[in-house]
Amino acid sequence: MxxxxxxxxxxxxxxxxxxxxxxxxxxxxxxxxxxxxxxxxGDYLPGDVIRGGPxxxxxxxxxxxxxxxxxxxxxxxxxxxxxxxxxLIVEVVSP
Numbered sequence: 001m002x003x004x005x006x007x008x009x010x011x012x013x014x015x016x017x018x019x020x021x022x023x024x025x026x027x028x029x030x031x032x033x034x035x036x037x038x039x040x041x042g043d044y045l046p047g048d049v050i051r052g053g054p055x056x057x058x059x060x061x062x063x064x065x066x067x068x069x070x071x072x073x074x075x076x077x078x079x080x081x082x083x084x085x086x087x088l089i090v091e092v093v094s095p
Contacts, residue, residue: 038092039080045087049073054084063093 054071081091
C-alpha cells in the first residue's frame with residue numbers, strides 16, 4: 001500500500017473511532033445527565049432511584065397528581081415526574 005493511501009486509511013479509521021465514542025457517550029443517558037448537571041425531560045432515572053419508589057408527596061409540595069404509573073422524585077435539587085417502569089423523566093419542576 002502506498003504511504004499516502006496508508007495515511008488516509010489511518011486517518012479515516014481514527015475519525016470513525018472518535019465518532020463511535022461520541023455516539024456511545026451520547027447514547028448513555030446517565031453520562032449525558034452528568035455532563036449537564038441537572039436532570040432534564042427525556043433523561044432516565046437511575047435504577048436504584050426507581051426501585052426506591054417515589055419519594056415526594058405531591059400534595060405537600062403543591063405538585064400535580066401524577067398519572068397512574070408515574071411518580072414524583074426529588075433529584076438534584078429539583079422534582080421530577082418519571083415513569084415507574086422505565087424511569088423516563090417526563091416533567092421537571094424547580095422548588
